[in-house]
Amino acid sequence: MQSTVNYLWHTDDLLGQGATASVYKARNKKSGELVAVKVFNTASYMRPREVQMREFEVLRKLNHQNIIKLFAVEETGSSRQKVLVMEYCSSGSLLSVLESPENAFGLPEEEFLVVLRCVVAGMNHLRENGIVHRDIKPGNIMRLVGEAGQSIYKLTDFGAARELGDDEQFVSVYGTEEYLHPDVYERAVLRKPQQKAFGVTVDLWSIGVTLYHAATGSLPFVPFGGPRRNKEIMYRITTEKPAGAIAGTQRRENGSLEWSYTLPVTCRLSLGLQSQLVPILANILEVEQAKCWGFDQFFAETSDILQRVVVHVFSLSQAVLYHVYIHAHNTIAIFLEAVYEQTKVAPRHQEYLFEGHLCVLEPNLSAQHITHTTASSPLTLFSVASETPRGLAFRDPALDVPKFVPKVDLQADYNTVKGVLGASYQALWLARALLHGQELMFRGLHWVVEVLQTTCRRTLEVTRTALLFLSSSLSTERSSSVAGMPEIRELQRAVELRSRLRTLAEVLSRCSQNITETQMSLSNLSSELVKNRDQVHEDRSIQQIQCCLDKMNLIYKQFKKSRLRPGLGYNEEQIHKLDKVNFSHLAKRLLQVFQEECVQKYQASLVTHGKWMREVHETRNHLRLVGCSVAACNTEAQGAQEGLSKILDQLSHQLLQDSTEGAQASPTSIAPYPSPAPKDLVLHMQELCEEMKLLAFDLQDNNRIIERLGRVPSAPDV
Structure with missing residues (x-):
């Protein structure tokens, strides 16, 4: 146990260790509150006093929710070592989050945005106070879980920090090599003498590498064998990187360098967010400080995303x-x-x-x-444009599964288990995305079918209404009334118009039958969609994958413990070998379920969805044509009816006039052939005229409905 006046800790509760200090979990002696204490070692006192005091002064100056809080500066009782008492973050660092197998390919989008927001806010506070951190990396970004369960990330470890204005420079070197600006890397890692001075933009490079790491689960610049084994190539990658490239890789020993201008397909960020993020990464991962963005532009662009x-x-x-x-x-x-x-x-x-x-x-x-x-x-x-559904683009997780070495190698076995588990979590994430994609396909198409069915019902209603009025206007009683009238030119025109109305009625009747058939087709498609949605809901592939993962995690935890041991006894080694075999079987089963139950079903659903989408497009276009025919018939019927109504008005007026003149003539005059009484004809003509006016009104109303319906199917006419 060690202590200061107010705090107590055990040296087994180590949270982190660096070249000049160790961080422990400690407790307040009076309240029991958990804190983190940073205890400086002997090596730290070899530094100039102003360097020793710099971290205390920087932390005292800062006060922000995304900067680790400093509670006190105390000394141990015996050795009188300086101790920084700071806020304790129970959820580890961003590095520990990224090292978890479930984040092997980067953070989910929501969590990445939290990291971005917290890092930007913390860095903005540093710049407002004229401080450069000089050691930004995931290990120096701590995670705390808020009261509402949300993540809060805080910048920590200000041992390398110093006050520096935007236009000032420094020559001393600090930091972790994978995250170092190439100019700093050249001097600090390669030990090459150079006279360059460094500005605040070195923090931007480190932020760029950190954000890439958080988005993808990997470092952006990776030589063959890794950054620490091939330092010269590491330097080459970062300095020879073309403008706009955000990553560089050497896949084979002495092989060529490959550049990437986009985030990998395994990244879990949406394309919408990637399109916003990639330009920022490209402009802060610039070697030449003259071309690199300054903090003002970085804050402006990242704030634009976050808003x-x-x-x-x-x-x-x-x-x-x-x-x-x-x-x-x-x-x-x-x-x-x-x-x-x-x-x-x-x-x-x-x-x-x-x-x-x-x-x-x-x-x-x-x-x-x-x-x-x-x-x-x-x-x-x-x-509105029919196209073949392409679906979710993804990389087969099986391609990222490493293989065990034949012999027992605790560290190598742990690395293999971790790699396989990471690929398995990727398979789980993809399986959920594929299943969700099927749900959205069938649900969305079902909605479109319902809209088309509504269009059918309304168009059919309008068509039948038009047929009803056309039928009433073409009744035999009215026909005989008109047929018995004198053969005059207006009457011939009336007969022609009535004949045209009969033809339009036949067209509308065919449209009605057509729409009814379309309704039946849509109803069948709707039933198929409901059936497929039910099958998606009943799918149990996610549960099967999760079951395999749970068992694999138990073996992973055991291997994680074993790697810290110098070796295993005979019996333990045999169990270790059995665990390797069982782990391999579980991984194989998991990937088999993913391929056969998830991928194959998803691809089959895409094919079916494409076929149904073509049917829906054809049906929609057909309904539009039918709707146009109904509208055209209504318009023509309206014109014919108006012409017929006008003729009937004229005939009615003429008959009325003739009947008046006939009353004044000799009552003994006999008509050459039998005909209805003029008075009756007038009444019939007046009634017919009134009905035709009603028909005109209804046809106009139908046309307005048809116009609206013409717009409704185009609603899914996207």
Whole structure:
């Protein structure tokens, strides 16, 4: 046990160790509160006194939620060693988070954004106080879990920090070599004499490497054999890196250098976030300080990302979930353009559904009017252009599975188990994404089918209404009334119009039958979609993969303990060998489930989805044609009816006039052939005229409905 006046700790409770100090978990003697104490060793006192005091002074100057808090500076009782009493972060460091097998390929997007926000805020506080850290790395970013369960990251270890203005420079070298700026690396690691001075931008390089590490789970610059084994190549990669490249790798001994301008496909960040992040990485991972961004631009660009909101958009035609980052104050027109940048679906072709309902987005409105979305409840985008669904792009986790060495090698076996477990967690993440993708495919398509069915019902209603009125206007009673009238030119025209109305009625009847058949087809498709959605819900592949992972984790923990031992006894070694065999079987089973139950089913679903999407596009286009035919029939019927109504008005007026004149003529005059009484004809003509006027009104109303329906199917006309 060791202690100061107010704090007590055990040397077994080691949290971290460096060249000049060790950090322990300690307790306040009075309250029992947990703290971290940094105890400086003898080597630290070999440094100049001003260097020794620098960390105390820096921490006293800083006060920010993303900077580790300094509670006190005390001394041990016996050796009178300096002790920094600081805030205790129970969840380890960002490095320990990244070293967990489940984050072998980088952090999830939500957690990465938390890291970005915390690091940017902490660094901004340092710059406001004129301090350069000089040792930014995941191991010096501590994690604390807040009261609401959220992660809070804090910068720590200010042993290398010093006050430095934006225009000032320093010549001393500090830091961890994988995260060092190449100029510092050249002198500190390669020991090459050079007269360069360094500015505050060296922290930006370290931040760039740290953010890349957090996003991908790997370092950006990796020579064959690793950074520590091949230092000259490491220096070459960082200094010869082309502009815009964010990573460089040497895959074979003495092999060529390969450059990457994007994050790897295994990265768990969405393409929407990657498109925002990559330009930042490219501009802070610049060797030449003149070309590298300054902190002002870095803060401006990262703040721009952090101030954006994400809108989740599932492209039904592509079967891909997108994350679209926009500012709340942007217009919806800007959102539509952002969707185009990722999906290549032009804004004029973008139509949306949300939770089964059409979602009309007015370009001039603020993006704040866009409904709140999540990955499970995104906007569903339907494109008018039919294309083959490409689905989620991913790398087969089996390609990243290392193999055990035949002999028992505790460190090598641990590394292999950790690597296999990392690939297995990647398989679990992908399995969830593939299953979720199927759910979004079938659910979104089901909604589109429901919209088309609604369109069918409304169009059918309009068609039948038009048929009803056409039928009433073409009744035999009215026909005989007109047929018995004198053969005059207006009457011939009336007969022609009535004949045309009969033809239009036949067209509408065929449209009605066509729509009914389409309804049956859509109903069958809807049943198939519901059946497939039920199968997705019943899928148990995730549970099978998780079961394998749980068993593999137990072996991993045992290997993690064993690697710290100098060796194993005979019986322990036999158990160790059996664990290797069992672990290999579990990994093989897990990857088999992933391939056969997840990947193959997903690919089959993509094929089926593509076929159904083509059917939906054909049905939608067919309904549009039918709707146009119904609208055209309504318009023509309206014109014919208006012409017929006008003729009937004229005939009615003429008959009325003739009946008046006939009353004044000789009552003994006899008509050459029997005909209805003029008075009756007038009444019949007046009634028919009134009915035709009603028909005109209804046809106009139908046309307005048809026009609206013409817009409704285009709602999923994205």
